[in-house]
Amino acid sequence: MFNPQQIPRVFAQPLGCDFSQNLVDGLITHMADTPPEAMARVDLYVNTQRMKRRVQEIFYQRGAGFLPRIRLITSLSDDPLMLANLPEAAPSLRRQLLLGQLIQQLLQAEPSLAPISATYDLVQSLSALMDEVQGEGVTMADVVNLDVAEHSEHWGRSKRFLEILANYWDQNALTDPQDRMRHISQLYAQIWAQNPPQHPVIIAGSTGSRGETAAFMQAVANLPQGAVILPGVEPAEPAHLWHSFKTPSATLDHPQAGFAKLFEVLGIERSDAPVWYEAAPANPARNALISLALRPAPMTDQWMQEGPDLIPQVTTATQDITMIEADVQKEEALAIAICLRNAAEQEQKAVLITPNRTLTRRVSANLARWGIEADDSAGVPLQLTPPGVFLRSIAGLFGRPLAPQNLSALLKHTLCHSTEARPEHNLMTQRLEVAVLRGGPPFVSLDTITHWADGKKSTPEQVIWAAWIARVFAPLAQTTHLPLAAWIDLHFTTAEALAAGPSGEGSGILWDKAAGRRAREVMDELRQEQAHGGHMSAIEYQSLIARVLSTEVRRDAQFSHPNIAIWGTLEARVQGADLVILGGLNEGIWPENPKPDMWLNRDMRKQLGLLLPERSIGLSAHDFQQAMGAARVVISRCLRDGEALANPSRWLMRLTNLLEGIGDTGKEAVRDMRQRGDQWVRLARLIDLPVHSAPAIAHSPPAPRPAPVPPKGARIDRLSVTQVQRLIRNPYEIYARRILGLRKLEPLGKQPDALARGIAVHAVLEQFSTEYPHALPEEPRAAFLASAEKVLARSVPWPSARHLWLARLAQVADWFLAAEATRRRLGVITATERSGELYFKELDFTLSVQADRLDQGQKGLRIYDYKAGKPPTSSVVKVFDRQLHLTALIAVRGGMDGMPGAPVEHLEFIGMHSDQTTLPIDVDDETIVTTEDELKQLIGYYNIAGHGFNAHDKEQLNQDIGDFDHLSRRGEWTDSDAPEKIEISDEI
Incomplete structure (x- = not known):
């Protein structure tokens, strides 16, 4: 398939191309002179499951033929050929529980670091750090040799804890995915050095930003028939800019800086990476505009030199860009949803790309108004599904007094008493709320509920129902510190008892649907690992359950619209669409603010050779640059974030500043982009306005300021x-x-108000x-x-x-x-x-x-x-x-x-x-x-x-x-309006 060469074999696919389509077209082109069955001997590694499905679909559309063996890069840690040489993989949940016990001990010894409720938040950040450390090949010696002399005592404590952790975790070597993947990459390199495969081995779609992935890419690129295909490489990057990325002081927030570092690791130059498949970009003029706009800050003076050269192409570059600037995120989400609906009506493939999950949920909710369900790559976190909310609500009652708000919310949940007698349950809940919960004490006594059920007007069904409530909730507030096994048993027992109702038979529909079945699997997995959890408080268990459920995702792609999708930035790198919407283009979202690191500061990360915060900004910039290469683009942001003004994304500011700085042509282009976006914002503002078909209703006056006159028999006594x-x-x-x-209907439970x-x-x-x-x-x-x-x-x-x-x-x-x-x-x-x-x-x-x-x-x-x-x-x-x-x-x-x-x-x-x-x-x-x-x-x-x-x-x-x-009806009248007498009749 490939001709022999002395350097690693790397191909590049330019910006503005459908990477998956070009991958398949290039693969068929490169194998044109081979027999049909040769395709079945190709090992093709891709970066996401979605890309794998897309590549398969493209092959299917071409008709009958052989498929390559398509695998995920992340599946290397479970490679069946290497499992014999590796210890058994440790479940992710077990590692969380073991780390949780270690952090508990840390917080008990150093309570000033964080509250005990933050245990599993720290577990998540520590797990991410361990993955990164293992993937980058950082050793125990590197951690021990960290120099923290010039840092505060906090970082000294952090280093000491990491040293203890490293000594402990060394006993579990090669049981974590990143550690196994790096080890397998090294094993493959050793095996292939002695006996290289003669069939093609290709890695496509990855940028090599993680150490373990880059190591595997290096091993594949050096094979006789190995190749690495990189997405979104800029072909015309100036040589001086490319070489500047390799200097020690180089900025890493440029979209192409990561490729320069990867090429340096592979030992090749930019010119050594030819184009994989010749395909015309959707808009070369726009690619050039974005490339100049994203130059590193020390080089933005080049705008003055190269900007005027873009003037003849500005109209071509921007004519298919629409800029939505909504007032608030709610308005932005509705405008985006209208754009997607319009694309669906025109049978165009449209996609929303944004890292802001709040925005995507708002867009999905608006699309549901028109019966459109977008194919959301991120899915719905299990904690937000009905079973997830139900389980978290129950856990939230452990070790705490029973508040009326919590009791009412749980009794009204669709999974509570999810049996045929649900209507009777709703009636009982309503009666209890009015009689006991509203205006009552801030915490509910179960004896009060029992006493209410034993009243003169009570029924046998009411007595049974109240006894069920008392029986289920009685153990919850009394438990404060238990072994994990006991917490899980109590959680299971309570959830199923609430779902079953007073009869106590079965568990209602709690585990019936897809989300319920997945929630049951998660709880069963937690039960299998309960021996590693130790003792914990109620608040720690609540944090653990929330964390475990939040890491699971439910996807229902089979019911989604075939042309409307919501992608994360990772999926967007290797796919194409007719219309691409970049949502949430505000600073702090694109790019995201660096997450605080409890364990390592910037200098410590640099000493260990880990990714610095600006490298993640560079990856995000690359995602932005690739998305902007689509044929039609909508860039969207909101002007306000809550009560504060939101700053536009730095890339959006660079683009508009460059355009407005090159003269009237650029200013007109920016104005046109905003005008096209304003049309969608106007529609968003109009769509929720009430429309009355009857003229009498449409022109009905507002209500007058009332002054009712009751009949003579109804007076103040x-x-x-x-x-x-x-x-x-x-x-x-x-x-x-x-x-x-x-x-007035009293609130649920008393509050410490002025009264x-x-x-x-x-x-x-x-x-x-x-x-x-x-x-x-x-x-x-x-x-x-x-x-x-x-x-x-x-x-x-x-x-x-x-x-x-x-x-x-x-x-x-x-x-x-x-x-x-x-x-x-x-x-x-x-x-x-x-x-x-x-x-x-x-x-x-x-x-x-x-x-x-x-x-x-x-x-x-x-x-x-x-x-x-x-x-x-x-x-x-x-x-x-x-x-x-x-x-x-x-x-x-x-x-x-x-x-x-x-x-x-x-x-x-x-x-x-x-x-x-x-x-x-x-x-x-x-x-x-x-x-x-x-x-x-x-x-x-x-x-x-x-x-x-x-x-x-x-x-x-x-x-x-x-x-x-x-x-x-105050609001329809003002205090300056004259009161209007309203005679009230005593007739019924």
């Missing part, structure tokens, strides 16, 4: 003194709450007043904080909130106690948290109160109201917040429980806030009478005169949010 303020400020809220009988803090502060002050009803103790601050700590420990279940609120009370303690001493001299505490009410017969209305504190002064009662925040201002109290005045009215009229009517001499708001302010209010008999008259006028205004309950009538701030704003 009862309010608390605090609700009176809401009646003044937002009457619509009182209408919805007291007349319609509506209430919870207010309740806690009131409880603290009530407790202190109860313990010391007369004089203050000798050490008032210590006694006050001790009382507060006792109350908060009893009533506040959130540890962080408990400590924070106690600190806030300590901040105001001295101020409060100094004022409290004065209050004790002026009166004697008579009652705390005393309820009361006052009935107005002429209005058929009851006013109620829960008074914080009543003191008996010299001339009458002194009424105090505690505020966890700032007290209201005097102007607000004068018009709106009449809470203390109304409390005084009830006290004077004898409405307080167990207390006769008595005069009131003083009112005061006490703000337990860092501002340390109070608001004393003067009160006399005339004030009480005026307050009563104003209340009767206010209630009569609605109950007798029949006025409408205006929405947001006198709110303090425009942005104040009410519980019933959605009911009043």
